[in-house]
Amino acid sequence: MSERQVRLSIDGLHKGYGVGAARKEVISDLTFDVHAGEFVCIVGPSGAGKTTLLKCLTGLHPASAGAVRLDSKVVDGPPRQMALVLQEYTRSLMPWLTVEKNVRLPLANLKLSKAEREQRITDALREVGLSDVRTSYPWQLSGGMQQRVAIARALAYRPEVLVMDEPFASVDAQTRADLEDLMLKVRQDFGITIVLVTHDIDEAVYLSDRVVVLTKGPCTVDEIIPVELPFPRDQIETKSDPRFVDLRARVFSRIKASA
């Protein structure tokens, strides 16, 4: 993994909503880099501006000042090389389409042969462990399985950067742990860069190469904490490692201090 190559750079980013007296600054002079193949989790106090930051990263919202760059190119609209997975899978999947048709949907925008398109769908569904439910509808699946469909759809697009906003907040604890392990496997298998926003400090430390802690709004970077825990990680072993416990306490105290 070429860890030092910068894939995504957030440089002096400012973002506000509204105009005049009603204007509200949400992000203030925020700067950090994400390296190619890195897994970065973003945490911060509630309402800090995390979702707003992801919208700027993915080109859904323009920056008020500063810039987001993907491979040195300014992001001024949703880049082809990025995919986004949201918390609310029930709203992002099309209930009237089967699993495979949901995964196929974004591929319509790419110039692919039929064989390549079908191969991508097969590979993505295999990666997330859903090969045997291709012809099911999302509403026939559990919440965790539906989120796997959303992840497969993003993977079939073959993004360089996968951006995830609270992706596991709506599932039970065991499913959440399984999905966390799935994301570590996806990063290893595909070598993609992953930026994930979470409220769950254990999740942030468990998944990350580095945790970016934001201050309360208008947010900026409070601290970037490297997570030097070995891979492969394990839900029981890693989370009982004294270094994990120290890191969790450090992240928690930073969020508490700035809330």
Ligand SMILES: Nc1ncnc2c1ncn2[C@@H]1O[C@H](COP(=O)(O)OP(=O)(O)OP(=O)(O)O)[C@@H](O)[C@H]1O
């Ligand atoms: N489209 C919008 N127009 C105006 N204000 C907005 C808009 N989107 C978000 N905000 C405001 O920006 C601030 C930050 O919101 P944002 O959702 O980015 O924070 P967050 O850290 O993701 O929140 P949470 O921790 O609750 O998920 C909030 O005060 C919110 O009300």
